[in-house]
Amino acid sequence: MQIKPDKKFYTVLWLTLLTISVFIVIGALICQILFPLSPKIAEAQVANIVWPIALLAIVLLWIIGVPVIILWVKNLSYYIEDDRITIHKGILSKIQQNIPYRAITDFQLHRSLYDRWLGIGSIRIQTAGQHQNKTGYEGKLSGLLDWDSLHTDLRAKLKHLHPFSGATAVSEPPSKDTSALILEELRAIRKAVEK
Secondary structure, three states: OEEOOOOHHHHHHHHHHHHHHHHHHHHHHHHHHHHHHOOOOOHHHHHHHHHHHHHHHHHHHHHHHHHHHHHHHHOOEEEEOOOEEEEEEOOOOOEEEEEEHHHEEEEEEEOOHHHHHHOOEEEEEEEOOOOOOOOOOOEEEEEEOOHHHHHHHHHHHHHHHOOOOOOOOOOOOOOHHHHHHHHHHHHHHHHHHHO
16 A cells, blocks of 8 residues: 655645744844843844844745655555555655564654644654664654544554463562672672682
């Protein structure tokens, strides 16, 4: 089954660009307020430097960001197969990321403020023993309109492939004899290291 991100995902990314732009303006306002406190710098001098830089940063952000967003979302697709999830992504270099179900440990539902506002969601794929990036998950299915039922289906498939046993084994605490033997062995190791 092929899934493409919903068109609302574009709106989330536009709102993200808008939020960054607002933070640039706030940063410029803070500079406008703080720098003229010095007697050496006039308020007009700060305005002549800060606002062109802020406006240039915003214009560059939108000139670079808009084409990247359009191409990224256009090339983003997910394939939910019987044995794996495949993510196709990339702009200049195309990446096909295969995540087998046998390696998946969990699916994490993620919905940002904008996602909740627009009624979409993302599903993060957590794996064991696979490449772990700094975000802590292997893949992400973003911009999903029917995120809740897909999340439920994927978790059910995962539970079917990795059933949990009904009985949990509880290990007994070590007996006093075992603890005494371990302690005795540790003391012997300590003596050997000290020599």
